[in-house]
Amino acid sequence: MRTLIYGFTVSADGYINDRDGNIDWTDPDDELHGFHNDRFRDVEISLHGRRLYELMADYWPHVADDAPPIERDFAGLWVNKPKYVFSRTLTEVGWNSTLVSSNAVETVRRLKSEGDGILEVGGANLAAALIPHDLIDEYQLYVSPVILGGGTPFLPQLEKRIPLRLVERRQFATAQLLRYVTA
Template identity: 45%
Template sequence: MRKLTFGMNLSLDGYIAAPGDDLGWGVPSEELFQWWSDRVGATGLALYGRKLWETMSSHWPTAAQQPGATPAEVEFARRWHDMPKVVFSSTLSTVDWNTRLVTGDAIAEITRLKAEDGGPIDIGGAALAAAAMRAGLIDEYVLATAPVLVGGGTPFFPALDHRVNLSLIETRTFTGGVVLTRYETRR
């Protein structure tokens, strides 16, 4: 069975986006950006909700051609483009860049994908990840916690109707004070 991981940058008060979908507070250091890039390079499949897909697909397909693109950005753009992706949306009609669209039952499809052979799966997007959390499908949580309080917005963790016990498997501090923590779900 494939491992499903939910990981994002988040504020110290637990938000992945500030009010108005503001992400400006979460610009990663070069060191953290490289960590995320290496993670993308090792991911067998990425699952996106519509909003995160629109954010990523509006930038990364052409990022390598932008004036001033750093070698790290060029590398991330290539890795992102090459990585197989699935987008879950009831409103989109097409997707590009090594991506497949799923308009039906997300939980059934994620369960099916986890049962397949292949590399690890990353899931992104607050609503999609929340549905997977509630269904008990997340195997690992990766939190890159920035030293900032944004006061509201889109939470990393949704309200759950049951407890989820976790085991800490890694901590690491990055330049700028971002603390990475990784937890496995105890089953």
Template identity: 45%
Template sequence: MRKIVLMASVSLDGFMEGPDREIDWHVVDDELHQHFNDLLRGMGAFLEGRVTYQLMEDFWPTADSDPSTTETEAEFAGIWRETPKIVFSRTLEHAGRNATIRREVDAEEIRALKAQPGGDLCLGGADLGATFMRLDLVDEYRIYVHPVLIGRGKPLFPDSAVRTGLRLAETREFGSGVVLLRHERRAVAPAE
């Protein structure tokens, strides 16, 4: 069965974006970008909220036609175009090539999607991630901690009354100082 993998970059103090939605503090060098390419190339689909989708769609479909684009970035442009995308939005009327719009997150529909053959499903976006966490649909967390404190903004993890048991499956430090923390679900959350 495919897994739903929440991938997110956060500041050391736990924010996905600054108070004005800025992400200019992300430290994405060629090493980290190649890591993303290698990982995302095998995904069966990208599951995204409207904001994340539009941010990506505004740049990546034609990024490899810009002469200043690096080889690694050009490689990702192809991955972005070819990977199916499911965009969850109540307002978006049209999506680009290889994208399908869903108005709501239906837990049963997501479980059926997981049961289909193919690569894992990459989940992106703060609000959509929160919805999937609330519905207990996330199987793996790939959190990329950037070496910066931004002080305020949008946190990755919303307040929750639910405890979720996790197992550390991998850590990796990149030359830029970004650290990957990969956690998988445990069957039972530890007692308090």
């Protein structure tokens, strides 16, 4: 069974962006960026919601040749990584992506059962659809030292508790990683 990881940089009060949708406060230092690059190499398939896919597709395939090497590295990884994009409004996707407009929960259950690698989910709305069905195996919070006071929450409102077990804590210059697995 594949492991499904949900991770994001979050504010100290639990938001992945501010009230205007900005993520300019999430810029990683080189150590954290390199960590993300190495972690992403181990991901077999990346699952994206529409908004995150559009944000990523607007930037990563177009990284300039004179961009820092760490950014060029991630750009190559992202473009070539198999991706499933969950959207009812998009009509096409590029960069090694498969568009899924049907039931996200059933599609993710199938993808988890078809191998033993790592899946990652990107996009708070997509994750919110999967979390109540116990499909997330690991949560990675990169807590940034900022309080936003509003925005898109990392986690949705839930009907029940989800017990977690802390398996890693790591300090970077721009964030602290808290990695939890479901208990």
